[in-house]
Amino acid sequence: MDIGETLLRKQIDENLLKFIKEHICSFTKLDIIRFFGLNPSSRVDAETLSEITNNKTSDIEIALKQLVKSHILEEVKVENKTLFELSRNKDTLDYVKRFISCYGNPSTRLLIIGYMLNKCVEKK
């Protein structure tokens, strides 16, 4: 376990850390979850999310697919458009809400970003 993870453990509980590890393991996903966490009833397509978060549409599409697979987001078909919204599952809403609250704290935010950067370096 690296120092970043050790420090992060002091700020957030085990379940939330697991949620971050498993579901918010990239900056694209972080942007998406932050958007839906702050705007929980929003219903948008991949292109709009790409504009809002300033990420490539192709990256957003991959991240959205994974988030739908892990039941954090739900996919809605409207005519020829695929829209995405936050799952109404109580546990998911609770995790996302707690994540947004932690992320709002500057010191925890830095630790989360540091932790994710380390994971990115590890992957490379």
Added chain:
Amino acid sequence: MYSKIKLGVDNFDDILGGGLYEGGSMALLGSPGTGKTTLGMQFIYNGIVKYNEAGLIITFEEFPQKLYRDALSFGWDLRRLEEENKLRVVFTTPEIFIKDLKRGGLITKLVSEIKLRRVLIDTVSNFNQLSGDTVELRKLYNKVLHSLEKDNITTILTGEVEEVIGNTRMLNAGLSYVVDVVVLLRYVEVEGEMRRAVLVLKTRGSKHDETIREYQITSKGFLIKDKFEKIEGILSGNTRKIISERMDKFYVHKGK
């Protein structure tokens, strides 16, 4: 008997002739900063807390997080109401919203999930992205309103007006014709001071107050005051004291 629903804003329901018809629609037109979104949010908030009617806010430009923040400055905790399943604040695009109006789409879902009764669409000026053709735009407005009327949902649509003062040019061609009520919010310059005026231009099927009233946006939201006394030219932007006032002053001055 057709029932009316109240906005719950002191004096505003009175100038509308008792409120809005259930299932009806109102266009709130005004330039930036006149309080269109604030009044719309107050309609939704009051609907939930005063009349137990669930609401939906559709926002095309502002992120919901900003609306939560702005509403909180008036003491309206929209985020809490959303968590209590009495409200949804949906950020979307005009294109998606229009497509989503079909049966089984967002509105049908919310009618069954939260018993939706009131909707705020902020702002229909964004529909201009979909078409530059006024006939096509009018069709779109009708599509939106008919879809909401079907479920007896009362709707406020905000729309932008280009000029801050002076002659008004609506950016939402055709909207005023398709809605039941049209309310104009505008700035007026009176003796070197910027004040705000509200005027009901139209109410379909009911009488309304035809005076131009002053309003303020206070820490609790909209406050409708008395009509502008002894001033004319408010709509043209060329405000001046009415002639009798000027004559009185003239004679007093001459008499001295």
